[in-house]
Amino acid sequence: MLYTLKKLVKSYEGRKVLDLPDLDIEKGRIYGLIGPNGAGKTTLLEILAFILRPDDGELYYKDIKVNNRDSSLAYRREVVLLQQYPVMFSISVQKNIEFPMKVRGIDRHKRKIAADELLAMVGMNQFSGALAHTLSGGETQRVAIARALACSPEVILLDEPTSGVDIENRAGIETIIRRINRERGISIIFTSHDMLQVARLADEIIYINNGxxxxxxxxxxxxxxxxxGEKGKSIIIHDSLNIPVNTVRGEGECRVSINPLKIKIIKNGGSYSAGDRQLLTGRLMQLTSEGDTVRALVDAGVPLSLIVEKRNDSISVLMVGETVYIECTEESIEFL
Amino acid sequence: MQFFLDSFKSAILLILSLDRELLEIIAVSLNVSFFSTLIAGLLGIPIGLHIAMRDFYLKRLLITCLNTLLALPTVVIALLVYTFISRKGLLGALDLLYTQKAIIIGQTILILPILATYTISAVSRIEERYRKTAFTLGANMLQTAMVIMREARFALLAAVIIAFGRVIAEVGISMMLGGNAKGFTRTMTTAMALEYDKGEFVLSVALGIVLLLISFSVNIVLNYFQGKGRV
Known part of the structure; x- marks a missing residue:
């Protein structure tokens, strides 16, 4: 096992930002870490990169327990973290890429050859003499990947590698990530808000929320x-959705998440009768393939995202723009 | 006004004639200022780096103390050093009093807090992200510190220039610890004070002009590097 995390806890100013009971990460795979802002994704990456120490719990790297008080150089030299907006040192692109090799004592000649190869790999060799901190977002991200590879790492951790990057560069970065995993066998863990990107790239997806x-x-x-009401309690969302719930919570404002896996598309309304509060109607806005599933975006007064298995025949006959019936039961609702 | 113009004219002529006494005084000033800035830089910058990069108990208090020391009067420093290097002092046997070394010691103490606090300020602004980047790329603590120093180089250079400007213009330490001995410990500022006491304004004005020219040059250099830092 590459990483094993047991009861890992990290707090900032008394607030638990990470509280993971158990997590295993295998070698040689691509893991996508997905979750909202403040979910603890970056904190987890920094702990996995050995630049942040957990407050409690156990972290094993290659089945060896890492001392929480030890951010040793040996571990850090096997794992490299690419921050969300990578910092380029205010020296040339070439020297930035040579930096990890320089701190490892590799001689100048070998550094130069390796840097040239890496720049060619990420398609940035024409920028080798440019000042690295003057590059655009996409170019910076490519150089940062080349610099990370110069560390000859076993693991690359990427924090939202394509945020603030245009579509052309995004595709290029995704290709590079796939290549370094397949060709060099480097384990990759990346965070993203983009469900589609995670579905495209990751062998496994880790959902993280509130740490x-x-x-x-x-x-x-x-x-x-x-x-x-007369028929019991219900949640009103934006005056558009009215979903019956059986909750002990009192009346008033609340915050809920509707699980996209538990919302169902009902062919022609199924056995529901008109006016049944669990049956909602909406317009199908988008259908996207995500591996074995299809993600549907339905405008039901509010935009609702739902995930349906491809083999489910309720989805196969639908066309974008059509009116659809969806079932939104109490089980799909989670109070936050 | 006429008196000032006459003094100014004579001072310019004195400078242009490369008067030996004038040059000696300038040389002493530059010598003590250079070495005190050098020593304070070698001590103050690593101290500032260490404070900025590490988290430790009473860190805030230490920074507050350093900030307080920025306002330390030169005569207080001179008195303190005097108690150590006077004949009866702990270091009396070293015969440092009324030497250039004594001035350098006092001036080093004067600008050490300046260099440390400016370093803390410069490094704190950039420390976190550069430290994490250098760390994750496999740098050890020393290599990380070197990266941070390189990134903060323009701000650090500005701190050194400000410190140099402070010591070259100070008078209290040079007078009390140097003794204003002609040819040995007479600096531009102590010479100006003496000439003023004697009512001889020509040398005083000439030295004032040189001091202003040095300050002006220092500020041009400072401006240049501050401009570069913004690129």
């Missing part, structure tokens, strides 16, 4: 109001 691993990402997060 904890969850079964799925919290999507469809809305502010709602719990109201009582």
């Amino acid at each position: 904890r691993i969850s079964d799925s990402i919290h999507e469809n997060i809305f502010k709602g109001v719990i109201k009582g």
